[in-house]
Amino acid sequence: MSDTPAYDIVPDHRDGMRVLWDVPIPQDDGVVLRADVFLPEDEGRYPVLLSYGPYAKGLAFQDGYPTAWQTLSEQHPDVAAGSTNQYQNWEVVDPEKWIPHGYAVVRVDSRGCGRSPSVVDHFSARETRDYHDCVEWAGTQPWSDGNVGLSGVSYFGMNQWLVAATQPEHLRAICVWEGASDFYRDASHHGGILSTFWQHWYDKQVKTVQYGLGGRGPRHPVTGLQVCGDDDFTDEEMAANRVDFGGDIRAHPFIDDYHRTRIPDWSRITVPLLSAGNWGGQGLHLRGNVEGFLQAASEQKWLELHGLEHWTTYYTDYGREIQLAFFDHFLKGADNGWDRRPRVQLQVRHVDDTFTERFEDDWPIPRTRWQEMFLDPAARRLSETVPAGGTVEFDAMGNGVTFETSPFTETTEITGPLAARLWVETTAADCDLFLTLKVLDESGRHLTFVGAVDPHAPATQGWLRLSHRALDPARSLPYRPVHRHESADPVEPGVVYEVEVELWPTSLVIPPGHRLALTVGGRDFADPDLPEIRMSNFKNQMRGSGPFLHDDPVDRDPRVLTGRTTLHAGPGRPARLLVPIIPAAS
Structure with a gap:
């Protein structure tokens, strides 16, 4: 030098x-x-x-x-x-x-x-x-x-x-x-x-x-x-x-000293802060901004959430x-x-990628009505009542199964964090769950949104490795489960495990006639019907999940993950998606 x-x-x-x-x-x-x-x-x-x-x-x-x-x-x-x-x-x-x-x-x-x-x-x-x-x-x-x-x-x-x-x-x-705050959960390992x-x-x-x-x-x-x-x-x-x-x-692969060095001590962040996240930022540009706003000890702090490219x-x-x-x-x-x-400034997102500005006093929005939508394996539906018992299975490393709501009868706003509770069985040594929330129009066509990086992103996504299912009870909330990620819990074939899966926040105003669809699968969401889209600073083609893929051959070892995944649901196992419905302001 x-x-x-x-x-x-x-x-x-x-x-x-x-x-x-x-x-x-x-x-x-x-x-x-x-x-x-x-x-x-x-x-x-x-x-x-x-x-x-x-x-x-x-x-x-x-x-x-x-x-x-x-x-x-x-x-x-x-x-x-x-x-x-x-x-x-x-x-x-x-x-x-x-x-x-x-x-x-x-x-x-x-x-x-x-x-x-x-x-x-x-x-x-x-x-x-x-x-x-x-x-x-x-x-x-x-x-x-x-x-x-x-x-x-x-x-x-x-x-x-x-x-x-x-x-x-x-x-x-x-x-x-649009800056992640928890290097493990927000950035390097999604759901483990x-x-x-x-x-x-x-x-x-x-x-x-x-x-x-x-x-x-x-x-x-x-x-x-x-x-x-x-x-x-x-x-x-x-x-x-x-x-x-x-x-x-x-x-x-777990939260150890390597990751702790890269995760801040929230109690020591006391300066005034403005944290701005992106609705389409699944994978890097959203969760950390929300969590940073919530966790930082600063008395003077504000959250802004918007859309479009990051x-x-x-x-x-x-x-x-x-x-x-x-x-x-x-x-x-x-x-x-x-x-x-007000502490929260939102660009509320519509299905045509337009936005309406609104200010709120806190996050999640205090007037949120938390709606449970239950998985019905037989009908492949999301319903407001617990269905009769049933199961559905899919290739553990495949595209999975999709559950749809009935068409919405009135304009409905969904803004906030989401969470799923599932009962999962696998024949493999471990199981990766990929959850994708979509909006379907009146013809059943999947509507995508301009994401932080990918031009055609779904409404939101969530992930969990079954062996990482242990929760941190001190930090977990019904709408925002937090997993420990400190060690692997055993996964035994034939055993049904109850798991909580965090889906990253979203904002959508859903018109009448449209539906929500939740896909539970074993691989990254990708839409094969999208045109080939590449960007100068990324290696992969944009197919819905941007560059935030989970395809490492060591971490995603087929010898560990190949098998069949079965979802259980019913009165004793009320599998559900928890959705934040925002009533119109009075």
């Missing part, structure tokens, strides 16, 4: 900003991280919006994520309006939209990525310590007024939970936009089943911008600097400077103006009414 000393940065005056490129931030172990700092032209001290992550501060959004940028800029012209878009980066604020409001914007390349050297180890204690020290650094610079806020989407939200729990002195507020997303993401979005690519990597479109550092490492040196992220996750709403005027009001209040002390607004 080249030994680049710290140096005085000459401001680059451009587009109404002073920009300090590639500023060094020394860490306690001698590693020097690099940041770009965007400042107003006028000298002074400003509140800071900070982000810290692996996607390379010098990689333009348009170059790194062209399909996402094309969709965003074409369908939402307000995103590109009022900006040259030369400084757009993936999942962080556009400085040209924030500098005029009197903020400093700081982007830090996380350890081992972009122009910051050392070893890549995502969400580790070392990375969280780096982030903490970057917050303190930003709070003490001559251009800073000492008030630091954190902002960003997905990865840039996930690590906010972790650093907030370390309680940096200068941290004043966090805005977590390994998600292969992280290995593919690592290959496509991190290794491609790892420090040491040097001349093999891209160049900054404005400065001409090599995005991935000035060193040219061999492939062997590159591999030595990153953990085997996918392999590490696979090697820790990179969209953050950049639109709608999302940016919400963030601006939040940060103006907590970083600038503006008396703008933010502290008097």
Whole structure:
């Protein structure tokens, strides 16, 4: 590695900003991280919006994520309006939209990525310590007024939970936009089943911008600097400077110290927070925002839930103006009414992917009417009464069986968390359950929705590995079961097990004549009738579950999972789906 000393940065005056490129931030172990700092032209001290992550501060959004940028800029012209878009980066604020409001914007390349050297180890204690020290650094610079806020989407939200729990002195507020909070339950293992997303993401979005690519990597479109550092490492040196992220996750199938390091101590998150989730974010971009809002000890906390792609709403005027009001209040002390607004802001979703804005006092919505819909194996129906006893079986690794309601007779809103109680028997050594909630129109056609990543997502999904069925009674609620995931319980062929399955929250206004359908199967939901859809930053084709698949051949070993699964239901075993019905406001 080249030994680049710290140096005085000459401001680059451009587009109404002073920009300090590639500023060094020394860490306690001698590693020097690099940041770009965007400042107003006028000298002074400003509140800071900070982000810290692996996607390379010098990689333009348009170059790194062209399909996402094309969709965003074409369908939402307000995103590109009022900006040259030369400084757009993936999942962080556009400085040209924030500098005029009197903020400093700081982007830090996380350890081992972009122009910051050392070893890549995502969400580790070392990375969280780096982030903490970057917050303190930003709070003490001559251009800073000492008030630091954190902002960003997905990865840039996930690590906010972790650093907030370390309680940096200068941290004043966090805005977590579609960022998981429980690395195990929200991200790496859904219901105890390994998600292969992280290995593919690592290959496509991190290794491609790892420090040491040097001349093999891209160049900054404005400065001409090599995005991935000035060193040219061999492939062997590159591999030595990153953990085997996918392999590490696979090697820790239960919640142990590896995962506990990556799950925040909720009691220590006390700063004001705004948590924004996506109705279509099954797999990464929803549950953690809801749980972070509920679990954090912060007295001042707000939840916002929306739809569309996970990179969209953050950049639109709608999302940016919400963030601006939040940060103006907590970083600038503006008396703008933010502290008097209701705690929950919803974009209630309709079946045509339109939305109606509504504010609520809490989550789940206090006036929720919890409706039990019972599984009827003989009729394959979801009914309001417990049916006569019966069973239905399916291939344990197959598409499963579907239960449908009668057509709705009136417009019905379903908004909130869902849960299923099932009685399950298997002939295999273990059993994976994949639950998919769908909406069917009057002709029986499955309606899909714009998901956080997949353009054709179902209403919601849930997962559970039978050997992970043990609940955490202290945290579980009827509408939100929480599993321990600390060890495997025995699964014996011929034994019927009662299990609770969490389905991630959803919001739907269902018109008369439409139906709900619950599929219980043994594999990821995929709609074979969808057109081939691929995106530049993901490996797999989008077929309804996005990149959040569960197809690892080791974790999903056919020798363990092949067999027949039987669902039992009836008066002694009232299998049911618990659904949050929202009465019309009086």
